[in-house]
């Protein structure tokens with residue numbers, strides 16, 4: 001028997017002012033589009049914005065459903081739109097933000113994509129053979145930057161396993 005481990009590093013910034021112009025722009029966009037989320041059940045409004053290899057910026061928001069599991073998260077809305085509009089472009093960086101509109105809730109702590117979204121982001125990273133940088137933040141406050149979805153989904157199942 002041998003033990004092995006998985007370790008990863010991510011960047012933590014105190015505010016958007018510490019970021020480069022392109023990353024700051026993506027976060028601002030993700031924060032702005034939280035207003036376009038359709039979240040009448042959870043009141044948890046999520047926005048995502050990504051820059052593609054062709055320079056285009058795509059956004060996505062969560063779209064809920066009265067049949068709760070039918071809901072689609074902001075990240076997967078964005079990826080579906082990006083792949084449908086520009087199938088040959090890769091996603092370079094995706095920023096994710098949220099505004100929790102439940103009374104007295106805070107929206108300052110960065111949130112991380114759910115398990116289903118991690119699997120979906122992995123699909124597009126593997127397909128393009130190019131890492132997707134992920135920027136996490138709330139509506140204000142601290143920002144985390146993760147350099148590849150591989151760091152959020154160790155021992156993942158991908159197309160390579162089907163061969």
Ligand code: THU
Pocket residue numbers: 039042044045046061062063064071072073074075111112113114117
């Ligand atoms: N949600 C997202 O859109 N992205 C995430 O990363 C976490 C959760 C949505 C799904 C649902 O509409 C609401 O947030 C509450 O779970």
